Amino acid sequence: MGGRESELVLLDENGIRCDGRKVDEPRRIMIKAGGLKNADGSAYIEFGDNKILVGVFGPRDVHPKHMSNTDTGILRVRYHMEPFSVTERKNPAPSRREIEISKVIKEALEPAVMLDKFPRTAVDVFIEVLQADGGTRCAALSAASVALADAGIPMRDLVAACAAGKVADTVILDVNNEEDQAGQADMPIGYMPNLEKITLLQLDGVLTPEEYKKCVETGINGCKIVYDLQKKALHDKYFGNGGD
């Protein structure tokens, strides 16, 4: 947290946030499908100052063998931050936080992927955070679902993700690093827009029941914005500009 709360104004009297956004405005988002030659599927996302690269392999043989399931394929996810992704060098060994995020992203993708057609195989998702600025798990989840679609893994729907939160007693969309550190609540949401189902919902902070509802609503709206960009990324790669 540091001692910067004193000088940082999270929300000014005109409803403008510390980085100049309005309360319901997401950061600049750019998604690109493909780009890696050796992976079966890949995606790159820029979500504000977050830069994340995702590669997907599979379905392929499971190693170690005992992890395989004879009824269905399995999904494995590794979320990893580069040592240079944050201001102070980060130890490249997987930290407790990275292990948790890997698990959370895996569980958010599982309702979407249909691996029952590929028994005894694994689908591996590798997420590399090149630059982090708050909200990496949402950005990583959005990119991972584009990469899975690019790899041709059967999916019921794409998973779009965006965070909502509370700063200065106001519900806001897409929490950035400063707001996450000094704000009152942060709620990452993963959402399947066509099925209208939530696959990830976490909450760090305290909200009243009304604020909670508003937060979920705001987050879902953010997810829909992300979904349009995911769709565009896949259309650009596969159907060119002639796509309908």
Next chain:
Amino acid sequence: MDNKRKYVIPGDLVTTGPFRPEQNVVLEGNRIIATAIGISEIYDDAVKVIPLTGKYIPKINDLVIGKVVSHSSLSWELDINSCYVGFLPATDVFGRDFSAHADELTSKLRTGDLVAARIANFDRTRDPLLTIADRDLGKIDSGDLVKISPSKVPRLIGKRGTMIQTIEMATNAAITIGQNGWVVVSCEDPEGLLKAKKAIQMVDEQAHVANLTDQVKEMLEKKGES
């Protein structure tokens, strides 16, 4: 027919109503949803999505090209560019009087050899079983291997084989296409070989382009003059 074709990505609604869901679609309530990136097609009472990406999934009776990766005393294992390894039993190659003591597997196929095989049996409980007991199957002695995306194999063959005939006639090459996306090209004339390989790669890269057969033809003829 054409107005029913649509570009879809996973989660997109293809149609609603009483249709039979076929490949790459799921039924959610009465909505039929695509599960892959591709082109949706509705015909008669069925709906399917032709995928534009993805790994090769073995199907019984498919012709595939495999590379021998290892063998035991009774069988070979072949890489068939899929999530499963192909299993070629020794009795299939040596005949019914195969004896594990008397016959040496490496005398017929060695690690690294290319084999044209047919998928004899495959289900979700077992790895695909291959056979080479048919005409035109077996070890491939000569030719170059070209790898393309398995989802683009139908494009390379073309409507009733037009695309592949065009390439074969223009270059005098013999081309064997495995459904798994591996293609073997052999040609006596080295220039024809290069041209045929280039044409195959062109199909792989530009599979979405309309009128590709004419473009390929044009490319093949232009190079022939220079």
